[in-house]
Amino acid sequence: MGCVLGRPGSAGSVSGSRHEVSTRIESNPQEPNNVSVTITEITESSSVVVEEVGNHEVIVDQEEENGFVVTEAKDRKSKGERKRSKPDPRQSNPPKNLIGEQVAAGWPSWLSEVCGEALSGWLPRKADSFEKIEMIGSGTYSYVYKVKDLLTGNIVALKKVPWNVNDPEKMRFMAREILILRRLDHPNVIKLEGLVTSRMSSSLYLVFRYMHHDLAGLVASPDIKFTEQQVKCYMKQLLSGLEHCHNQGVLHRDIKGANLLIDDGGVLKIGDFGLATFFDASKRQQMTNVVVTLWYRAPELLHGVVEYSVGVDLWSAGCILAELLAGRPIMPGLTESDQLQRIYKLCGSPSEEYWKKITLPSTHKHSHQNPLPQFKRKLREVYKDFSPGALSLLDTLLALDPAERQTATEALMSDFFTTEPLACQPSDLPKYPPTKEIDAQREASRKQREARKAQRESRRRMRPREGAPRAMPAPEANVENQSNIDRTRLITSENARSKSEKFPPPHQDWSLDFQVGYSGRLDPSEILYSSGPFTYYSKEPFQTWSGPLAPIEASESTTPTRNDINKERRMASKAKGKRIVV
Numbered sequence: 001m002g003c004v005l006g007r008p009g010s011a012g013s014v015s016g017s018r019h020e021v022s023t024r025i026e027s028n029p030q031e032p033n034n035v036s037v038t039i040t041e042i043t044e045s046s047s048v049v050v051e052e053v054g055n056h057e058v059i060v061d062q063e064e065e066n067g068f069v070v071t072e073a074k075d076r077k078s079k080g081e082r083k084r085s086k087p088d089p090r091q092s093n094p095p096k097n098l099i100g101e102q103v104a105a106g107w108p109s110w111l112s113e114v115c116g117e118a119l120s121g122w123l124p125r126k127a128d129s130f131e132k133i134e135m136i137g138s139g140t141y142s143y144v145y146k147v148k149d150l151l152t153g154n155i156v157a158l159k160k161v162p163w164n165v166n167d168p169e170k171m172r173f174m175a176r177e178i179l180i181l182r183r184l185d186h187p188n189v190i191k192l193e194g195l196v197t198s199r200m201s202s203s204l205y206l207v208f209r210y211m212h213h214d215l216a217g218l219v220a221s222p223d224i225k226f227t228e229q230q231v232k233c234y235m236k237q238l239l240s241g242l243e244h245c246h247n248q249g250v251l252h253r254d255i256k257g258a259n260l261l262i263d264d265g266g267v268l269k270i271g272d273f274g275l276a277t278f279f280d281a282s283k284r285q286q287m288t289n290v291v292v293t294l295w296y297r298a299p300e301l302l303h304g305v306v307e308y309s310v311g312v313d314l315w316s317a318g319c320i321l322a323e324l325l326a327g328r329p330i331m332p333g334l335t336e337s338d339q340l341q342r343i344y345k346l347c348g349s350p351s352e353e354y355w356k357k358i359t360l361p362s363t364h365k366h367s368h369q370n371p372l373p374q375f376k377r378k379l380r381e382v383y384k385d386f387s388p389g390a391l392s393l394l395d396t397l398l399a400l401d402p403a404e405r406q407t408a409t410e411a412l413m414s415d416f417f418t419t420e421p422l423a424c425q426p427s428d429l430p431k432y433p434p435t436k437e438i439d440a441q442r443e444a445s446r447k448q449r450e451a452r453k454a455q456r457e458s459r460r461r462m463r464p465r466e467g468a469p470r471a472m473p474a475p476e477a478n479v480e481n482q483s484n485i486d487r488t489r490l491i492t493s494e495n496a497r498s499k500s501e502k503f504p505p506p507h508q509d510w511s512l513d514f515q516v517g518y519s520g521r522l523d524p525s526e527i528l529y530s531s532g533p534f535t536y537y538s539k540e541p542f543q544t545w546s547g548p549l550a551p552i553e554a555s556e557s558t559t560p561t562r563n564d565i566n567k568e569r570r571m572a573s574k575a576k577g578k579r580i581v582v
C-alpha cells in the first residue's frame with residue numbers, strides 16, 4: 001500500500017520498535033523552554049501518542065471522543081529519571097509545580113494546564129495596558145485589533161480568541177497554535193510576542209507585531225501590479241518562512257494571501273497558525289484532510305488523503321506564485337468538486353500511477369472514479385507569458401503528485417531566484433497605503449451601499465416621468481455593474497474555508513469587546529464578550545481574495561459539519577483500526 005507523502009521537511013529521529021516509536025522534534029536552540037510536542041504514531045491496531053514534556057516522555061493511548069483525540073495516560077518511561085509530578089496527558093503536561101508557579105505569577109490555571117511550557121519566561125499582560133485603535137481583521141474564530149502598547153508605546157496587533165474551559169476542543173486548538181508559534185523563530189514567520197488574558201471577556205489575546213498589509217489585500221488592489229523582481233522578493237520570503245516551519249516539523253496547512261502579512265518595510269511574515277500541526281516526515285502519520293482554504297488546497301487533500309506532508313504547503317505556495325504574477329487567484333473554486341475540476345483543467349487529470357500511489361481512507365475510495373473527462377496539462381500554455389524561471393518553478397510546485405513537488409529549500413535554489421532580474425530587497429518594495437483583505441471587503445461593501453443609493457436615487461428621479469423606459473442612467477448603471485462584478489468575482493462560499501476542524505462553528509460574535517473609536521484604556525470590566533451590536537460589516541456575503549465566503553446551496557457544501565467529520569473519522573477509524581489526528 002503506497003501513500004502520498006511530500007519530501008521530508010523536518011529533522012526528526014525515530015527510536016524504538018514499530019509499536020513503540022517515539023518522535024522527537026528538535027527543540028529550537030533559541031527557545032528557552034522545551035515545548036511539549038505530541039506526535040501520533042499509527043500502529044496496526046491503535047495509535048499511541050508520545051508527548052515530550054521537557055526532558056520527559058509519556059506515552060498515552062488515544063480514545064476518540066466527539067471526533068477528537070483525547071488522551072488517557074499510561075505510564076511508560078524508559079530513560080531518564082521518573083517524572084516528579086503526574087502530568088495531565090490531555091494538555092501539554094506541565095508539571096504541577098510549574099502550574100503552581102505560573103498561577104502565582106498571575107496566569108490562569110486553565111492556560112497553564114493547556115500550554116504551560118509555552119508560557120515559560122513570560123508574565124501575563126493585562127488588557128488595560130493596551131489602547132485600542134481599530135479592528136483590522138477577523139477570521140473564522142478570532143478578531144484582530146490594532147492597539148497601542150501603553151508600556152512600550154509600540155503599535156501591536158492583538159488577536160482575540162474566545163476561550164471556554166468547558167470546551168476542550170477549543171482549548172486544544174488554542175494551545176496548539178500557541179505551542180507552535182513559540183516553537184518558530186524566523187524573520188518570515190510571525191512571532192508571538194505575548195499573551196493577554198481577560199477573564200471578563202473569556203478571551204485570550206495573542207500579541208503580535210503590527211503588520212500593515214496582507215498579500216490578499218495587495219493583490220486585490222486594482223492599482224498594484226507586481227514586477228517580477230517584487231514577486232521574487234515576496235516568494236523568497238514566503239519560501240524561507242515555509243522552509244523554517246518545515247525544518248521545525250510544522251505544517252502550516254493554511255497558506256493563502258490573507259495569512260501572508262507584510263510590514264511597512266516590505267518584510268513578509270507567515271501568520272495564522274491556527275490550522276498548523278506538528279508532523280514528522282520520516283513517519284507515517286494520519287491527519288485530517290479538511291485543511292487549507294479551498295482555492296489553495298492541494299489535490300491530494302481534495303482526494304481524501306490523510307497521510308500528507310510539506311507538499312500541501314508547497315501547492316498553496318504555487319497558487320500564490322501564479323496569483324502574484326497573474327494579478328488574481330488562479331483557481332477560485334466554488335465547491336470541492338469544482339476545485340478539483342479547475343485543478344484538472346490546468347494541471348491535467350491524475351494518471352493511473354497517481355491513483356495507484358495514493359492511499360485513501362475507505363470512505364474516500366470512490367474519489368478516483370470521477371466521471372470527469374480526461375484533461376491535458378495546460379499550465380505552460382495558460383501562463384506562457386510568465387518568464388521561463390517562473391514557469392518552471394510553478395510547474396514543479398503545482399505538480400499533481402506531491403512527491404514531484406519541490407521542497408521549500410529546493411524551490412529557493414531554483415532558476416527563478418538565481419536568474420536576472422534578481423529579487424529586490426524588501427526595503428526596495430513600494431510603500432503601499434494600508435491594504436488588507438478586510439479593506440477589500442469594506443470596499444466591496446461600500447460599493448454595494450453606493451450602488452443601492454444610486455439605484456434609489458435613480459428610481460426617485462424616474463418617478464415623475466411615468467411611462468418612460470425603465471433604463472438606468474449610464475453612470476449609475478455602471479456603479480451597479482461594478483458592484484455586481486466585484487461581488488460575483490469573489491462571492492462563493494464560506495464552505496471553502498477550512499476552519500471546520502479548528503473551532504467547530506464559526507462564532508457568531510459580530511460584536512466587539514469595545515466600541516470602534518474608543519480610545520481609552522481597555523478596562524477589563526468593559527471587556528464583555530458579545531457586548532452589543534456591531535455594524536461594522538454587513539452580514540451579506542463579501543468578496544475576498546483569499547477564498548469564498550458566502551453560503552452556497554447545502555447540496556454543494558464542501559466543508560463538512562462537525563458531525564460529518566466525526567462520523568467520517570469514526571468510520572475511517574473502524575474500517576482501518578487507525579485513528580486520525582487533527
Ligand SMILES: Nc1ncnc2c1ncn2[C@@H]1O[C@H](COP(=O)(O)OP(=O)(O)OP(=O)(O)O)[C@@H](O)[C@H]1O
Pocket residue numbers: 136137138139140141142143144157159190208209210211212214254258259261271272273274436437438499
Ligand atoms: N500581526 C498582525 N498585524 C496586522 N494584521 C493582522 C495581524 N495578524 C492578523 N491580522 C489580520 O487579521 C486577519 C485575521 O487574522 P488570522 O488569520 O490570524 O485569524 P483567523 O481567525 O485564523 O483567520 P482565518 O479564519 O481567516 O484564517 C488577517 O487576515 C490579517 O488581515
